[in-house]
Amino acid sequence: MEYLSEVLKILDGALKANATMASSYAGLLAEKLDTAGEREQAALVRQRLIRAPKALASAQDAASPGSVGQLPVDGESRLHTVDYSMPAPADVFLALPTGIERRVADFLNAWRHYDDLARVGAAISPRMLIYGPPGTGKTQTARWIAAELGLPLLTVRCDTLISSLLGQTSKNLRRVFEYAQSRPAVLFLDEVDALASARGNERDVGELQRVVVSLLQNIDALEENTVLIAATNHDPLLDSAVWRRFAFQLPMPLPDAALREVLWRKHLGKFGTPGLDYAGLTTRSAGVTGALIEQVSLDAKRHAVLAHQAAVDEAETHRRLALAMALMQSKQLSSVDDEVRWLRQWDARRFSVRELARLYGVTTRKINNIIKEPKDDATQGEIE
Ligand SMILES: Nc1ncnc2c1ncn2[C@@H]1O[C@H](COP(=O)(O)OP(=O)(O)OP(=O)(O)O)[C@@H](O)[C@H]1O
Ligand SMILES: [Mg+2]
Structure with missing residues (x-):
């Protein structure tokens, strides 16, 4: 069945009584139907969304760009742990060497054709780790990918996720991943080394190992076709278990x-x-x-x-x-x-x-x- 992944997400949302999830995936389904020329079917889905009860409508509002009411916050500082943005293709300039460009194109295809590939057992999770020196365009690449896919970009500044409260960091991580699961989006873990290399510094070693473990668990629990991008300029610090979670690894070189x-x-x-x-x-x-x-x-x-x-x-x-x-x-x-x-x-x-x-x-x-x-x-x- 085509669009199976969207239908399953809508079903998930309904079963979990998660109106935001159900309605935002229904929105994505309508867009895909439109793109495929199925305008009547798209209109039917949209009509259902318009006729949705009030509670659902307000959940939809919360999921729309510019609304940050529902964004996850740090339990201690009450600051947002995620930035919501909707980059437009015309606003994001990116120039990459051809080899790297090809890999990014493969990545986009892994998401766009996930269902087709899954049908023949050849699906690959759209998860990419971008690494390289500061200022080489890692963050820009994440923005560009979100713009190309027409998805919102949920940027997590991993250093701000680390809380001084014991146990809070793992909770923050869980909230971020839950939030990302509830709508079609690109989840972007910027400066992921802050979390994944945390074992080395002076903080409570036990707590920090738990953070790494919790990061791995959250990634593993993520739906296979959720777009996940992580970036780091300290790649030697990253745990090998983190590397393994990313099917696409993109070295960002200095420009030739x-x-x-x-x-x-x-x-x-x-x-x-x-x-x-x-x-x-x-x-x-x-x-x-x-x-x-x-x-x-x-x-x-x-x-x-x-x-x-x-x-x-x-x-x-x-x-x-x-x-x-x-x-x-x-x-x-x-x-x-x-x-x-x-x-x-x-x-x-x-x-x-x-x-x-x-x-x-x-x-x-x-x-x-x-x-x-x-x-x-x-x-x-x-x-x-
Ligand atoms: N390959 C590139 N194509 C287009 N713009 C680039 C490229 N590399 C760098 N830039 C420009 O340089 C600036 C910094 O890029 P970006 O923030 O993506 O770097 P970064 O690799 O994420 O760096 P850091 O590791 O410091 O976060 C951006 O404003 C971007 O426009
Ligand atoms: Mg950056």
């Missing part, structure tokens, strides 16, 4: 040259003229994350707007990239002199004396003096 160029073009947008030296920016930004390219682009655009220019200044963009990279390498550039020396070392051709004088609004003589001054420790021996 092709991807960096895409990111520069996207983030500079209409502030990048056709003649802009994207190749130079791409080469020079080897080893940086997508987040850094976005940040430098924003800086350069801001500078252009304040200078009443319609496009970014190429040298200024390179300057900001160079300074951001210095920071990335923990180089302290505390004065203009330090910056000038760093830029000279970084790319003496681009940052000629004349160009530096223009960028810093000083005379070429001043720049020459800075360059000739004895070098400080940070850049000792590196300039010439």
Whole structure:
């Protein structure tokens, strides 16, 4: 039977007297019927929903975007442990290397064709663990997947789930998973290492092991076709038992040259003229994350707007990239002199004396003096 998983969920909701669950899965069923061209059947389902008793209608309201009344809260702080959002495809830009993109497509198909695959015993649970350095687009990928599937994204910041009260963390986890089960959604455990690596720190070891065990139990109890995504930038800390729960494992690399160029073009947008030296920016930004390219682009655009220019200044963009990279390498550039020396070392051709004088609004003589001054420790021996 087609749509069996939705029908079963509606049945589950009815049997558990969980109106939110029954009505939101009925909504999903209507959408799927619509997409499949079964408009009359979809209309019949929707009519039933409209005619639902008042109690059901208010449960439906609670399940709609923007309503946080029903979101699970931490028993101690009363803060929400889940963020509800409904990312729209047009609002989420994601650029991935082709190999990674293919894996994400496989993941989407595992969910979209779950029932077909299950019929022949080849179903695979749509559960993905994304790992890689900070700023490489892990959270963005989760948002993108939710947008593609047209499902709400339930983001759990795992560090906020950890309660100082003994036993409360496991309770928080259970509430989050129960909430996610009651509606079609993507459950996203962000920074999952906070939970899954908790064994190592100074807290009560027994309690923390219980948290890991409780995480595993909750995942195991999850309906097989619920979309679950977890992200971490501390993958060595993750328990191997956690890894095993995720059929899809997605390493998020630093962007390669092709991807960096895409990111520069996207983030500079209409502030990048056709003649802009994207190749130079791409080469020079080897080893940086997508987040850094976005940040430098924003800086350069801001500078252009304040200078009443319609496009970014190429040298200024390179300057900001160079300074951001210095920071990335923990180089302290505390004065203009330090910056000038760093830029000279970084790319003496681009940052000629004349160009530096223009960028810093000083005379070429001043720049020459800075360059000739004895070098400080940070850049000792590196300039010439
Ligand atoms: N591959 C990418 N495609 C599109 N945008 C990207 C990409 N990588 C990074 N970004 C941009 O960088 C910013 C940070 O990305 P994101 O929050 O997804 O990183 P993250 O891997 O989750 O980092 P963290 O580990 O710090 O949480 C976002 O604003 C996003 O737009
Ligand atoms: Mg993130």
